[in-house]
Each structure stands twice: as C-alpha cells, then as structure tokens.
Amino acid sequence: xxxxxxxxxxxxxxxxxxxxxxxxxxxxxxxxxxxxxxxxxxxxxxxxxxxxxxxxxxxxxxxxxxxxxxxxxxxxxxxxxxxxxxxxxxxxxxxxxxxxxxxxxxxxxxxxx
Amino acid sequence: xxxxxxxxxxxxxxxxxxxxxxxxxxxxxxxxxxxxxxxxxxxxxxxxxxxxxxxxxxxxxxxxxxxxxxxxxxxxxxxxxxxxxxxxxxxxxxxxxxxxxxxxxxxxxxx
Numbered sequence: 586x587x588x589x590x591x592x593x594x595x596x597x598x599x600x601x602x603x604x605x606x607x608x609x610x611x612x613x614x615x616x617x618x619x620x621x622x623x624x625x626x627x628x629x630x631x632x633x634x635x636x637x638x639x640x641x642x643x644x645x646x647x648x649x650x651x652x653x654x655x656x657x658x659x660x661x662x663x664x665x666x667x668x669x670x671x672x673x674x675x676x677x678x679x680x681x682x683x684x685x686x687x688x689x690x691x692x693x694x695x696x697x698x
Numbered sequence: 699x700x701x702x703x704x705x706x707x708x709x710x711x712x713x714x715x716x717x718x719x720x721x722x723x724x725x726x727x728x729x730x731x732x733x734x735x736x737x738x739x740x741x742x743x744x745x746x747x748x749x750x751x752x753x754x755x756x757x758x759x760x761x762x763x764x765x766x767x768x769x770x771x772x773x774x775x776x777x778x779x780x781x782x783x784x785x786x787x788x789x790x791x792x793x794x795x796x797x798x799x800x801x802x803x804x805x806x807x808x809x
Contacts, residue, residue, distance in 0.1 A: 589741075618797070627704075627787055627799035628742065641796060676741050686732065687797065689741035 587612065589679050589690035590659075597696045604664040604671070606693045610679030617660040618687055619645075619652060622674045634660060667697045700725040702790050704800025712808050717778050719803045721788035722770040728790040731764060731771045736785045736802075745786075746773070778807045 590609040598604050610617050615636050620628040630644040634654040645652065649667075654660040664671055674694050678687035701724040711717050723731075729750035734742035748755045748762045748771065755762050759778075764771040771790075775782055785804050791797040 591741075620799075625802075627801045630796055630798065633796070643796065683793065686744055686747060688744065689734070691741045 589614075589677060589688055591675075591677055591690035591693050593693060594691060595694050595696070597698060598667050599698055600668055601666050604667050604695055604697075606662040606664075606675050606677075606695070607659040608662070608677035608679075608690060609659040610677075611681075611688055614679035614681050614688075616680045616683060616685075617654050618678045618680075619660075619662050620676045620678065622676060622692070624673075628676060631662075664695075667695075669697050671695060672697045700728055700790055700792075700796070700798040702788060702798045702800045704788050704803060706803060707801065708804045708806075710806045710808065711778055713778060713780060715778055717773075717775045717782070717805055717807075719773045719786055719788070719805070720770060721772070721790075721800050722768075723790040723798075724769065725790070725792070726766075726769065727792050730791045730793065730797075731762070732789050732797075733760075733762060733773050734787045734789065734799075736787065738784075742787060775805075778805075780807050780809050783807045 617634045619631040622628045632645045632652045633641040649665045651663045674692045676692045678689045680687045704721045732747035735745045736742045759776045761774040785802045788800040789797045
C-alpha cells in the first residue's frame with residue numbers, strides 16, 4: 586500500500602510565476618490536509634479538503650493561494666505570482682475518515698528565486 | 699484558536715539515556731494529541747498518539763502522558779539509540795481537525 590505521494594519533490598520558481606503542488610493520498614483516504622513548514626519551524630495548517638469540497642481553509646492566505654481535491658486525480662495546491670516568502674516545504678497529509686490519524690507525504694520544497 | 703508550545707527546542711542525550719519532551723496547549727476542547735518524528739528531508743512520521751480519555755499510552759520504548767487539567771502532554775523515549783536522532787513535533791487538535799503543531803525539538807543521541 587503506497588503512502589502519500591507528493592510531486593514534485595523540489596520546485597524552483599522565479600518571482601511572479603505560478604507553483605502547482607500535487608498530492609495523491611493513500612489508497613482509501615478521502616481527506617487531505619496541506620501544511621507549510623518554514624526552515625527550523627513547525628508545520629502550519631493551511632487547508633483541509635475532502636473530495637470536491639473545501640472543509641476548512643482558515644490557515645490559507647486569502648490571496649494567491651488556492652487548493653482543490655477533484656473527484657478524480659490528486660489534490661492540488663496552487664500558488665499564483667509567487668514571492669520569496671513563499672519559499673518553504675509544503676506537506677500534505679491524508680486520513681481515511683474525519684478524526685482519524687493523518688499520514689504525511691515527503692513534501693515539496695519550493696524555492697522562489 | 700489553539701496554541702501549542704513545545705520544550706526544549708534542542709535536546710542532547712547519551713545513548714541509552716531517556717529523553718523527555720514537553721508540550722502545553724491552550725484550548726481545553728482539544729482531544730487528540732499526536733507526536734511526529736521528522737528526519738532530515740522527509741515528511742513527519744506519526745510515532746504515537748493519545749486521546750483525551752486516556753492518561754498514558756506506551757509503545758515499546760516510547761510513551762506519552764497527558765494531563766488534561768494542566769493542559770500538558772509529554773513524550774518519553776527510553777533507552778535512546780542514535781537512530782532516534784530527529785526533530786520531534788507535538789500537536790493538538792479537536793477531533794484531528796485543524797491540527798496545531800509545536801515548534802519542534804531537535805533530539806541528538808550521542809553514541
């Protein structure tokens with residue numbers, strides 16, 4: 586049973602470009618969470634999604650950031666017009682049911698030059 | 699909202715000694731407290747968790763205790779080994795939603 590998959594593992598973007606981060610949850614998991622981790626810091630909750638629904642986006646910046654989890658395919662975290670401050674590791678986690686353990690992917694390290 | 703504080707930020711122990719990491723939380727409604735281990739360049743890995751209806755849980759060399767009244771919980775690692783070296787994160791949430799993480803503890807186990 587494959588774990589949570591994230592790609593790309595590393596992503597370099599110039600200021601102003603768009604970044605698309607993908608997350609495929611574990612098989613059978615329909616709940617996805619996105620977190621951001623700055624160097625030497627803990628993880629900060631961004632958004633919680635179920636298939637085709639955003640449940641909680643209270644941790645996501647109001648501008649430039651969006652997330653989706655379509656009926657088919659991976660969850661996507663999109664960052665438009667990236668700035669240097671967006672440089673971080675972005676992790677997604679999945680769980681089979683609300684209230685169950687979250688299992689993390691290996692993360693995508695975004696560098697904005 | 700929930701605020702989780704974690705101490706110490708760094709911890710160095712000799713192989714075979716015990717390591718204790720402590721966390722406090724602010725929201726008395728929080729009822730789920732996982733601990734994650736993160737190795738360099740990898741995602742966090744769940745190592746143990748505890749729910750608010752339990753005071754203590756043990757899994758081999760790892761144990762977690764929870765004091766609901768004081769709103770703090772601790773991770774105990776006994777007989778530490780070099781492979782236990784990593785960054786450990788505590789977290790608190792209500793029903794595993796909107797999980798708030800501590801800032802992390804970098805544990806170094808010296809052989």
